[in-house]
Amino acid sequence: MGSAGRPRKGESVDLIAPPDIAAPSLLGQLLVNGDVVLRITEVEAYGGAEDSASHARHGLTRRNAAMWGPAGRAYLYFCYGVHWMLNVVTGPQGVPSAVLIRAAEVVGGLETVLERRKAPGAGPGLCAGPGKVAQALGLDRTFDGHDLFAPGGLELRPRGFAGPTLAGPRLGIGFATPEDQARPWRFADGASRAVLRKALLAPIGMAGTPGAPGSDRAR
DNA sequence: CGCCGGATTTAA
DNA sequence: TAAATCCGGCGA
Numbered sequence: 473m474g475s476a477g478r479p480r481k482g483e484s485v486d487l488i489a490p491p492d493i494a495a496p497s498l499l500g501q502l503l504v505n506g507d508v509v510l511r512i513t514e515v516e517a518y519g520g521a522e523d524s525a526s527h528a529r530h531g532l533t534r535r536n537a538a539m540w541g542p543a544g545r546a547y548l549y550f551c552y553g554v555h556w557m558l559n560v561v562t563g564p565q566g567v568p569s570a571v572l573i574r575a576a577e578v579v580g581g582l583e584t585v586l587e588r589r590k591a592p593g594a595g596p597g598l599c600a601g602p603g604k605v606a607q608a609l610g611l612d613r614t615f616d617g618h619d620l621f622a623p624g625g626l627e628l629r630p631r632g633f634a635g636p637t638l639a640g641p642r643l644g645i646g647f648a649t650p651e652d653q654a655r656p657w658r659f660a661d662g663a664s665r666a667v668l669r670k671a672l673l674a675p676i677g678m679a680g681t682p683g684a685p686g687s688d689r690a691r
Numbered sequence: 692c693g694c695c696g697g698a699t700t701t702a703a
Numbered sequence: 704t705a706a707a708t709c710c711g712g713c714g715a
Contacts, residue, residue, distance in 0.1 A: 516698070525698070527711095535711060552699050553708030559698090572698055603699050644698050 487543035487562045491517035491569040494543075494562040496659040496676075498571055500634030502579065503558075504627045505609045509580035510599060511632055512573055513664040516642045517657040518559070519569030525648035528568035538617045539568040546626060548606070548616040555603030556611050560620065560628060574643075574658070575600040577666045578608070596665035635663025638673035 486497035495517040503510045518526040519539060527536040527549065538547040538561055547559035547570045559570035576599045578585050585591075585608045591598055599608045606612075609626065620628035639656040646653070660667040662675065 518698070527698080530712065533711075549698085550710070552697060553710070554701095555699055557698065574698085601699070642698070647697075 487560070488564055489562070490520050491562050491571055492520070492655070492657050494560075494569075495571045495657065496637050496639070498560060498573075498628075499637060499659060499661045500632040502629040502632050503573070503576065503605075503609060504629055505611070505625065506584070507581035508584050508609055509578075510576035510605065510608065511579050512576050512661075513634075513666040514573075514575035514600070514658070514660040514668065516572040516574055516659070517562075517569070518572060518642075519563065520567070523648075524652045525642060525645040526568065526570075532568070536568065539570050540566060541617065544619065544621050544628070546611075546615050546618040546620055548611060548613055550613065551603070556606040556613070557602045558606045558609065558611055558615075572602055573605050574602045575660070575664075575666045575668060576605050576608070577664060584610075598666075600666045600668050634661040636661075637676050638662045638667070638670070639676040640673035643669065 486494050495515045498512050498515050501512050503512065519528050523529065528539050532540055535549055538545055541561055542565045543562045545561045547561050549557050551557050558573045561570050563569035578594065578599060582594055585598065588607055588610055589598060589604065599605050615626055618626055620626060638660045640658050641654060641656060642658045660673055
């Protein structure tokens with residue numbers, strides 16, 4: 473890796489930005505693993521300078537090591553003894569930050585997803601929830617640190633589009649400081665039904681009209 | 692070394 | 704509303 477910190481071909485420049493900037497740029501992008509293709513509809517930013525809600529709050533540990541790595545890698549962790557959670561590592565190397573993929577829509581491989589999710593049929597809630605997303609993609613600890621821009625295995629495809637961006641406080645971080653709990657670091661695609669607690673989110677980055685510029689990927 | 696609790700999901 | 708179910712991080 474001679475080009476540390478510099479985006480490679482096909483890599484979104486936005487991932488080098490602070491997590492709250494990088495996060496909304498991931499909306500609409502695709503996650504691919506085998507025949508399964510998901511379109512990201514909801515994300516949350518973690519880390520940056522100081523964030524009491526981040527796994528990096530206690531410093532570098534074995535579990536969160538991937539958060540310190542270069543942008544564009546996966547950070548997988550096990551939660552509640554039950555679920556795996558997928559994050560996209562962002563920011564410059566050495567600054568722990570990541571974006572939690574909270575929800576997505578199935579674009580391809582529905583049969584595989586239904587099987588993995590043990591769901592009877594498709595619906596807006598099929599992959600709405602971070603544990604569901606990882607399960608649908610068939611992820612576990614072996615994907616921790618995986619390069620999302622390397623061909624084969626789990627991949628992030630920057631191509632995609634999303635509707636107007638919604639933003640609001642992150643979910644499930646009652647242990648964090650009130651200031652960090654209040655940060656509007658949860659983002660979602662306003663045009664998607666695959667979004668949890670949508671009523672807690674409000675339009676952002678638009679100068680008056682929905683679909684306005686501002687949610688564009690800088691590229 | 693033992694305890695506490697979690698970036699959740701599901702079923703009752 | 705509560706159980707499932709494991710491991711990380713902290714304090715002793």
